[in-house]
Amino acid sequence: MNRKTLFLVLAILLTVSASYADSGENLVRSLVYKWFSLFDRNAPAAEFLQHLPGSGFKMVFPEQPINNHAEFNAWYKGVLATVKTANHTIKKLDIAKVGEIYHVELVVLWRATTHDGKELAFDAFQTWKVAINSSNHPVITEYLVSDGKGFNNPTIYKLRVKKEPVFGGFVTIGNHKVIENLTLAGKLDFVWLEAEHTEFDPETVQNLTITAENEKVSPVVRVPANDFNLIKKYIGTGVQGIIVPSIKTADDARSAINAIKYSPQGNRACGAERGNRYLGRFAEYTNSANDEILAILMLETREAVDNIEEILQVPGIDVLHVGPYDLSLSYGVDMKSEKLALAIKRVELAAQKHGVLLGCAAPTMAVAREKIQKGYKFFTIPGDMEMLQNGVKSYFSE
Helix, strand or coil, rough: HHHHHHHHEEEHHHHHHHHHHHHHHHHHHHHHHHHHHHHHHHCHHHHHCCCCCCCEEEEEECCEECHHHHHHHHHHHHHHHHHHEEEEEEEEEEEEEEEEEEEEEEEEEEEEEECCCCEEEEEEEEEEEEECCCCCCCCEEEEECCCCCCCCCCHHHHHHCCCCCCCEECCCCHHHHHHHHHCCCCCEEEEEEEECCCCCCCHHHHHHHHHHEEEEECCEEEECCCHHHHHHHHHCCCEEEEEEEECCCCCHHHHHHHHHHHCCCCCCCCCHHHCCCCCCCCHHHHHHHHHCCEEEECCCCCCHHHHHHHHHCCCCEEEHHHHHHHHHHHHHCCCCCCCHHHHHHHHHHHHHHHHHHHEEEEEHHHHHHHHHHCCCCEECCCCCHHHHHHHHHHHHHC
């Protein structure tokens, strides 16, 4: 084969490869538009099921989850019994291929008239995962719908919409390279920026927040104290979560929420800060911040356990994070004490009763799996310092 022929063959192969890649995205795009057209004409359920695998898929609507064809049929029957006519307008559609799966993010305006004459309209925020099967046919393997609250915070979205646990790296070294390396494996949902027990000031947290955003994980910061003016400086950096230490009473919890939330949920102040892009996105930011920023309160004392029922009745708490080491010191016992275990059990039962998610450190995945059964959904993996220490120990233990 001469050089000219070789170049021609390579060019054809590259063209075919590019065309195939484009065709996959085009198939997914066509599926999105077809899917909503089925709703608009009240199509039979069978036409939807052509685009869902027989098993092993996941759909989450605000009203219920769906995991098989029978559940979809029952849900869709309810839709037809309620909605007379519908119209969907796609306002945003982004498609990205990750491995062999297409990830779809979209916003669709849904307008409908019910059988009793009511007019309904709202934006539905959706994320899909679509696979191309062996017949070159796109099938939806995951389909999640939300009202958009927390849509821009991947950790909130995973907790509230996907109903899945989240994992974060514990960062005490104030250098962007730490976050870039921790997130490289693609396993983390957030990074915990530790400002209570380090020298991290708001400027350091802001720089680390920018790195976290670049790595597509949620930056959350533990502030040094439950102080309104202190929280104001850290929350303005653009973080997507505030962790407040030493919550002992319901009044402490209310003070924390008051500093984190804008009115009417709280009394957060506003100013020219990075979170609102120095007032350049003021209206957009203030309208969404209460839904986009996690409020995480730390339970670390015996007094907090005694007041747990009152604390958990304070509106606005997203996660109650249990600190067993400080809690053991407060009780004057060691980490294996039955007294400590009973105190934590009391907190777990109260959190389940009030519907508040729990968080804790998870030294291993085995611990995380055990804690998930008790209502924990927010986990920090071993910290950057510990990983460095263990890495050296591991090397010399061979």
